[in-house]
Amino acid sequence: xxxxxxxxxxxxxxxxxxxxxxxxxxxxxxxxxxxxxxxxxxxxxxxxxxxxxxxxxxxxxxxxxxxxxxxxxxxxxxxxxxxxxxxxxxxxxxxxxxxxxxxxxxxxxxxxxxxxxxxxxxxxxxxxxxxxxxxxxxxxxxxxxxxxxxxxxxxxxxxxxxxxxxxxxxxxxxxxxxxxxxxxxxxxxxxxxxxxxxxxxxxxxxxxxxxxxxxxxxxxxxxxxxxxxxxxxxxxxxxxxxxxxxxxxxxxxxxxxxxxxxxxxxxxxxxxxxxxxxxxxxxxxxxxxxxxxxxxxxxxxxxxxxxxxxxxxxxxxxxxxxxxxxxxxxxxxxxxxxxxxxxxxxxxxxxxxxxxxxxxxxxxxxxxxxxxxxxxxxxxxxxxxxxxxxxxxxxxxxxxxxxxxxxxxxxxxxxxxxxxxxxxxxxxxxxxxxxxxxxxxxxxxxxxxxxxxxxxxxxxxxxxxxxxxxxxxxxxxxxxxxxxxxxxxxxxxxxxxxxxxxxxxxxxxxxxxxxxxxxxxxxxxxxxxxxxxxxxxxxxxxxxxxxxxxxxxxxxxxxxxxxxxx
Numbered sequence: 001x002x003x004x005x006x007x008x009x010x011x012x013x014x015x016x017x018x019x020x021x022x023x024x025x026x027x028x029x030x031x032x033x034x035x036x037x038x039x040x041x042x043x044x045x046x047x048x049x050x051x052x053x054x055x056x057x058x059x060x061x062x063x064x065x066x067x068x069x070x071x072x073x074x075x076x077x078x079x080x081x082x083x084x085x086x087x088x089x090x091x092x093x094x095x096x097x098x099x100x101x102x103x104x105x106x107x108x109x110x111x112x113x114x115x116x117x118x119x120x121x122x123x124x125x126x127x128x129x130x131x132x133x134x135x136x137x138x139x140x141x142x143x144x145x146x147x148x149x150x151x152x153x154x155x156x157x158x159x160x161x162x163x164x165x166x167x168x169x170x171x172x173x174x175x176x177x178x179x180x181x182x183x184x185x186x187x188x189x190x191x192x193x194x195x196x197x198x199x200x201x202x203x204x205x206x207x208x209x210x211x212x213x214x215x216x217x218x219x220x221x222x223x224x225x226x227x228x229x230x231x232x233x234x235x236x237x238x239x240x241x242x243x244x245x246x247x248x249x250x251x252x253x254x255x256x257x258x259x260x261x262x263x264x265x266x267x268x269x270x271x272x273x274x275x276x277x278x279x280x281x282x283x284x285x286x287x288x289x290x291x292x293x294x295x296x297x298x299x300x301x302x303x304x305x306x307x308x309x310x311x312x313x314x315x316x317x318x319x320x321x322x323x324x325x326x327x328x329x330x331x332x333x334x335x336x337x338x339x340x341x342x343x344x345x346x347x348x349x350x351x352x353x354x355x356x357x358x359x360x361x362x363x364x365x366x367x368x369x370x371x372x373x374x375x376x377x378x379x380x381x382x383x384x385x386x387x388x389x390x391x392x393x394x395x396x397x398x399x400x401x402x403x404x405x406x407x408x409x410x411x412x413x414x415x416x417x418x419x420x421x422x423x424x425x426x427x428x429x430x431x432x433x434x435x436x437x438x439x440x441x442x443x444x445x446x447x448x449x450x451x452x453x454x455x456x457x458x459x460x461x462x463x464x465x466x467x468x469x470x471x472x473x474x475x476x477x478x479x480x481x482x483x484x485x486x487x488x489x490x491x492x493x494x495x496x497x498x499x500x501x502x503x504x505x506x507x508x509x510x511x512x513x514x515x516x517x518x519x520x521x522x523x524x525x526x527x528x529x530x531x532x533x534x535x536x537x538x539x540x541x542x543x544x545x546x547x548x549x550x551x552x553x554x555x556x557x558x559x560x561x562x563x564x565x566x
Contacts, residue, residue: 036079040069044083085128089135091160091181095143097122107144114154129161132185133168134178148180159187166192172199172209182209186216192250193217194224201227206236214240221247226254226282234260242272249301252280256310256333259286266291266320270298277301281319282308282331290317304328305356312336313343315350324350329359329386334368337431339396341373348381360384363391369431371396372407379414379421386423390461390532394431401440404430405471408446408462412454421454425461428498428534441500444518445470448479451490451522461496461532466515467505476514483521492523498532499541507544516551520559526552 043062063084070080088094095101098119100112113119151160164187172179172195193213199205213220223244225237234255241248251273261283276299285291288311306329309316313332315324330351332344351357360378362370370392378387395407407426415421430439442464450460469475519526529549531542 033079036076037082040066040076040080040083041086043069044087081125082128085125086130087133088129088131089133091132094122094126094129097125104144107147109144109147110150110154114151126161127163129164131166131168132161132164133170134172135170143177148184151184155184159189160184162187162189164190166190166194167213168194169196169199171197172205179204179209182212183216186212188217188219190217191219192222192224193220194226196224196226198227198229200225200234200237201229206234210237210240214244218247220244222250222278223248224252224254226252228254228257238265238269241269245272246275248273249275250278251276254280254282254308255284256282256308259284261285261291261318263289264292266318266323267294270294270322271296274299275301278304280306281323282310284310284316284318288316288318291320293320294322298322299326302326306331306359308333309347313338313347315347325354326356327354328356329361330357331361331363334362334364334370334392337364337368337396338370338374341371341377343374344377348377352381357382358384359386359388361386361388361391364393367393367431369394369396370427372410376410376414379411383420385420387421388423388425389427390425392427394427394429397430397432397437397440399434399437401437403468403471404440404442405446405449408442409449412450412457415457416453416455419456421457423459424454424457425459425496426463428463428532428537441465441468443468443470443474444476444515445472445474445479447495447519448474448522451492454490454492455488456491458491459494459496460492463498463500463532465500465502466511467501476511476518480514480518480521489524490522491525493525493527495519495523495526495529496532497529497545498534498537499545501541503538503540507541512544512548512551515548516555519548519552520555524556524559526556 043065066080066084070077070084072080085094095108098110098114099116099122100110100114100119102109102111115123160181164185167182167185167190169178190213195205195209199209223241225234241251263285266281266283271294279299279302305323305326307316307319307323307327308331309319310333311317312334315330332347338344351360360382362375364370370389372395375387375389378384395404397404411424411426415424426442430441432439442462444464444466446462447464450457454460466476470479519529529545529552531539531545
């Protein structure tokens with residue numbers, strides 16, 4: 001008898017991994033929120049200290065780029081907005097999100113409950129803010145005093161910005177809106193506070209603001225106080241700093257034009273601030289009188305100490321020997337030109353005994369110069385990792401000097417003999433010893449010399465004339481044609497330049513390609529070529545060098561691709 005049963009169904013084959021759709025690297029990248037945030041953070045404006053001039057144009061460009069990224073696609077929106085809101089120079093954009101903000105007869109008031117559901121966007125982005133940097137300019141919203149009273153009552157002791165990490169006051173008058181907001185921004189998450197300029201000399205700072213942040217920020221570990229003015233009065237600061245002795249880890253005191261120290265001040269501070277790991281000092285006694293020393297075991301955790309000297313080519317007596325022995329970085333701030341080859345000799349006798357010294361910087365006044373012979377001893381006598389001369393206005397140009405190639409060559413020869421220097425920056429301009437001469441800038445041949453001889457150098461900054469001939473009439477084309485591989489490639493990673501070629505000598509298409517190829521041959525490990533940012537440097541050639549850098553990046557990519565195929 002035949003069975004009506006159906007034959008058993010064949011088991012369906014299990015899907016193999018090869019049948020499943022796989023996400024491309026591009027899809028994985030776009031889907032990763034954390035990776036996108038990490039990338040987009042590169043566009044966040046760098047917060048300059050109040051001692052430095054902020055690059056407002058660069059900050060504006062970065063914020064516009066983040067906004068454009070947020071508008072690009074849905075995947076980019078939230079990561080880009082997180083970065084955009086992480087740094088604010090005013091709280092106006094945040095207040096504008098609050099639905100209770102209303103204009104009443106020219107003044108703004110808040111109405112309603114700050115925790116209401118309709119305030120969700122306001123709270124979302126208030127939690128994103130990490131840095132607030134207030135400049136000395138009026139706020140866009142004229143919020144009535146009753147508005148701040150409402151904010152304080154509604155917050156009930158909670159912070160206005162619960163994720164805030166850093167507060168910067170570039171200028172803060174005692175009756176300013178920003179100072180009125182300070183109590184509302186106190187948050188356990190704040191780690192850094194910076195106050196600057198004339199506010200530091202006001203009673204509002206000494207008796208109110210400083211004690212407010214010291215007492216109201218339990219996580220505060222970094223404090224920056226700086227004022228370039230000559231009337232700073234900060235004697236009341238020392239007691240407040242001593243009260244933070246157990247938690248303050250980083251302290252920066254920058255008062256270049258005022259005598260704010262007593263001869264025993266630094267000794268007392270060092271005995272109190274035992275937890276400091278980083279210290280920046282540009283503070284001085286009257287007439288640079290010698291500070292009192294100590295033999296005790298002080299600053300046991302300190303690993304980074306930057307001292308700024310304002311006694312010409314000499315080391316300031318303002319800094320006692322117990323501090324000088326711990327210095328890792330020293331700056332000489334010059335007010336006169338330096339032509340004597342032995343000008344720094346006395347200072348070098350002391351610096352050569354410092355085991356921790358890694359960095360020296362020389363800065364000068366506008367139009368001032370140093371000679372090559374006066375700075376070479378820094379490389380001959382010290383085991384430096386960094387030598388910065390860019391903030392000196394110029395190198396002196398000798399009479400009938402034919403090329404500036406010899407300047408770089410002489411410095412590179414010292415680098416190759418010592419083998420420790422990683423970063424070198426040179427003055428941008430030249431100062432003429434004989435006015436009838438024409439100014440000579442570094443030709444591209446000096447870069448070839450650097451590539452062949454400066455082993456270990458990773459970062460270099462200098463001015464160049466890409467149209468100038470080398471000392472033996474080398475052109476960019478002749479250097480490429482005569483190129484021969486060297487034993488070990490250059491370690492240079494970052495090159496910063498200021499193009500000084502004649503404004504009438506335009507680049508040609510061959511120039512772009514040849515310079516790009518030359519740089520890739522000379523520096524195969526190079527990561528970037530960028531332009532030096534200086535207020536008095538011409539930007540005429542910046543876009544041309546951006547094109548050269550694009551060519552170089554393509555040349556490098558092609559070289560690496562072809563190498564991987566072998």
